[in-house]
Amino acid sequence: MASIEFKKVTKSFGDSTVIEDLDLMIEDGKFTVLVGPSGCGKTTLLRMIAGLDPQTSGAVLIDGKDVSHTAPGQRGVALVFQNYAIYPTMSVRENIEFGLKNNKVSKEERKELVESISATVGLSDYLDRKPSTLSGGQRQRVALARAMVKKPAVFLMDEPLSNLDAKLRVHMRIELIELHKKLGSTFVYVTHDQVEAMSMADTIVLMNKGEIQQEASPDTIYREPNNLFTAQFVGVPPMNTAPLGKDGASFGFRPESAALTRSATDAWFQYKGVIMTREMLGSETIYHVKGDRYTFMIKCYEDLFAVDEPVYVGVPADKLFFFGADEKRIAKNAPGYQAYLDWLRRQVDE
Amino acid sequence: MNRRKIWETLRPYVMILPAMLAILCFVIYPVFYLLKLSFYKYNLLNKAKSKFVGVDNYEQLFAKDEFYTALTNTVWYTIATVSLTMLIALLLALWINQKKGKKINALLQAGIFTPHIISIVSIALVWMLLMDPNHGILNFLLKLVGLPPSKWLQSSSTSMMSVILVSIWHGVGYYALIILAALKSVPPTIYEAAALDNASRFKTFYKITLPMISPQLFFILIIMTIGSFKVFDTVRIMTGGGPNNSTSTLVYHIYEYRSNNLGYASATGIVLMVIIAILTFVYFRMLSKKIHYQ
Numbered sequence: 001m002a003s004i005e006f007k008k009v010t011k012s013f014g015d016s017t018v019i020e021d022l023d024l025m026i027e028d029g030k031f032t033v034l035v036g037p038s039g040c041g042k043t044t045l046l047r048m049i050a051g052l053d054p055q056t057s058g059a060v061l062i063d064g065k066d067v068s069h070t071a072p073g074q075r076g077v078a079l080v081f082q083n084y085a086i087y088p089t090m091s092v093r094e095n096i097e098f099g100l101k102n103n104k105v106s107k108e109e110r111k112e113l114v115e116s117i118s119a120t121v122g123l124s125d126y127l128d129r130k131p132s133t134l135s136g137g138q139r140q141r142v143a144l145a146r147a148m149v150k151k152p153a154v155f156l157m158d159e160p161l162s163n164l165d166a167k168l169r170v171h172m173r174i175e176l177i178e179l180h181k182k183l184g185s186t187f188v189y190v191t192h193d194q195v196e197a198m199s200m201a202d203t204i205v206l207m208n209k210g211e212i213q214q215e216a217s218p219d220t221i222y223r224e225p226n227n228l229f230t231a232q233f234v235g236v237p238p239m240n241t242a243p244l245g246k247d248g249a250s251f252g253f254r255p256e257s258a259a260l261t262r263s264a265t266d267a268w269f270q271y272k273g274v275i276m277t278r279e280m281l282g283s284e285t286i287y288h289v290k291g292d293r294y295t296f297m298i299k300c301y302e303d304l305f306a307v308d309e310p311v312y313v314g315v316p317a318d319k320l321f322f323f324g325a326d327e328k329r330i331a332k333n334a335p336g337y338q339a340y341l342d343w344l345r346r347q348v349d350e
Numbered sequence: 351m352n353r354r355k356i357w358e359t360l361r362p363y364v365m366i367l368p369a370m371l372a373i374l375c376f377v378i379y380p381v382f383y384l385l386k387l388s389f390y391k392y393n394l395l396n397k398a399k400s401k402f403v404g405v406d407n408y409e410q411l412f413a414k415d416e417f418y419t420a421l422t423n424t425v426w427y428t429i430a431t432v433s434l435t436m437l438i439a440l441l442l443a444l445w446i447n448q449k450k451g452k453k454i455n456a457l458l459q460a461g462i463f464t465p466h467i468i469s470i471v472s473i474a475l476v477w478m479l480l481m482d483p484n485h486g487i488l489n490f491l492l493k494l495v496g497l498p499p500s501k502w503l504q505s506s507s508t509s510m511m512s513v514i515l516v517s518i519w520h521g522v523g524y525y526a527l528i529i530l531a532a533l534k535s536v537p538p539t540i541y542e543a544a545a546l547d548n549a550s551r552f553k554t555f556y557k558i559t560l561p562m563i564s565p566q567l568f569f570i571l572i573i574m575t576i577g578s579f580k581v582f583d584t585v586r587i588m589t590g591g592g593p594n595n596s597t598s599t600l601v602y603h604i605y606e607y608r609s610n611n612l613g614y615a616s617a618t619g620i621v622l623m624v625i626i627a628i629l630t631f632v633y634f635r636m637l638s639k640k641i642h643y644q
């Protein structure tokens with residue numbers, strides 16, 4: 001069990017600074033998901049925790065202790081690599097055992113641990129196989145087992161499910177959540193898939209270009225995005241946003257907050273457009289509505305409209321978000337909020 | 351339909367026919383011809399006077415002290431050259447591999463490879479100059495650091511060592527480059543995983559690096575063993591087998607009998623071939639389980 005803390009951490013590769021003055025607290029025993037677009041520095045952050053690519057300046061603390069000068073093997077962390085990094089020359093058993101052997105765990109204890117862990121991840125029948133004879137999913141289990149067997153205080157995972165097919169991914173997601181419950185150790189999980197982030201996390205840390213955009217529970221991130229980036233990153237499809245035409249501010253609403261109607265209603269924000277495309281996803285349908293000024297994605301649970309049909313998009317006042325020129329969200333009780341709300345209503349009336 | 355089927359079966363054989371013909375003419379036929387010669391007392395001037403003598407040549411061979419000297423010399427030469435070259439090449443490759451500077455690396459690689467592109471004849475001649483007991487630089491250097499000078503090629507106790515030294519110098523860079531390429535193909539994340547598994551440097555090398563480059567090491571071992579057993583050029587130029595037969599090797603032994611007793615030389619050639627074949631077979635039997643192919 002351990003918390004992880006970043007204090008004014010900067011990381012540069014040569015002259016390019018990837019992360020600058022980052023402060024972050026990852027709580028003990030929580031399932032924290034690092035999410036963000038490709039190249040935003042997630043892997044870099046994870047590798048700093050593991051000690052594989054130490055920070056350029058600042059300090060990383062594990063369990064309150066500065067580990068800047070602690071070797072990766074001594075930090076009590078285990079890392080599941082994105083490409084698994086299984087030792088190809090060793091059998092599955094040797095792969096799982098290697099860390100234990102290096103930590104001078106006795107032979108009987110080792111045997112017991114390997115058996116129990118391999119049973120947990122369903123590898124018992126494969127212990128004497130070479131990794132090259134395993135499927136992608138099985139290799140991933142080897143990587144997981146190798147990390148689990150060390151009983152690490154911190155469990156780091158770098159997109160461990162990205163190479164799996166959709167079905168196995170959903171299955172492994174559930175297994176990981178259960179694993180976290182069972183082990184109770186600190187999990188830091190990297191992904192660029194926000195569905196994965198939403199479904200697994202206690203806390204989501206959303207990053208962009210080396211900066212933390214928001215650090216909150218999935219619920220908060222979804223309902224109260226801090227800024228335009230978060231709003232546009234989270235959700236499938238993400239939030240509709242458009243310039244408000246005043247002070248450089250923008251407004252936005254979730255695709256499922258809007259209602260589509262054939263005739264005008266008295267919704268606070270009303271916009272007339274034509275359905276451009278229709279994506280039927282089973283339980284829901286996503287319409288792409290285009291008007292003179294805006295295009296919106298609208299999610300409906302009933303499939304009532306056809307392509308090329310003229311429709312009204314209606315959004316109630318309490319489902320509207322506003323973002324200032326600095327891209328920060330304007331809170332409902334902030335002074336400018338009501339003015340923007342009124343402005344939006346007047347805009348569309350014309 | 352039927353004709354097409356025949357063509358389908360024949361096609362692979364037709365395809366490899368040119369290569370097989372070449373191998374037949376230039377490999378298989380000479381080997382059998384060599385075998386035939388080894389049973390003859392061959393007369394180079396008058397072919398008609400050659401006569402079949404059975405295993406006479408072999409009996410003669412196994413009774414000769416010179417043959418055993420040559421064999422022992424060759425074995426020692428092979429053991430020393432192969433083990434030292436592999437060890438030094440491995441160390442060189444490891445050293446270059448952990449160097450970060452791009453320019454330095456390119457320079458080093460070019461540097462260690464250069465001996466390989468120079469003719470062994472030139473190398474041998476230059477080393478003979480260096481090893482001259484009276485005017486050579488090596489003895490000068492030895493004196494400079496206060497060590498006793500050596501007679502190098504001119505004493506039977508140091509001549510073999512001197513030949514081995516030149517062979518190692520000639521080959522080590524080439525093999526270091528092969529090993530270096532192998533080292534570079536090991537994914538770095540595996541080393542990172544090992545670091546997280548708290549593996550010591552020795553353990554990482556022994557349990558990860560070595561198995562990962564084992565195919566290349568095995569290849570080098572076989573190629574070098576075969577090559578060393580056939581050593582000739584350095585011996586021919588630097589010592590002529592001397593002094594006192596101390597550097598006479600199997601191939602040099604064959605060469606010495608090339609004109610006055612062709613049958614005997616052929617028999618020696620066959621024996622050499624058999625030794626190399628057995629050795630290669632033994633290597634495969636002993637080591638193939640330890641080799642990890644990707």
Ligand SMILES: Nc1ncnc2c1ncn2[C@@H]1O[C@H](COP(=O)(O)OP(=O)(O)OP(=O)(O)O)[C@@H](O)[C@H]1O
Nearest residue numbers: 013018036037038039040041042043044045191192
């Ligand atoms: N060894 C390196 N040398 C130079 N730049 C690097 C190095 N490693 C990463 N970077 C840069 O750092 C930035 C962040 O990389 P990082 O691997 O952390 O991204 P990521 O968030 O994990 O992306 P992805 O989702 O694609 O894996 C990128 O712009 C990348 O080019």
Ligand SMILES: [Mg+2]
Nearest residue numbers: 042043044158
């Ligand atoms: Mg990454």
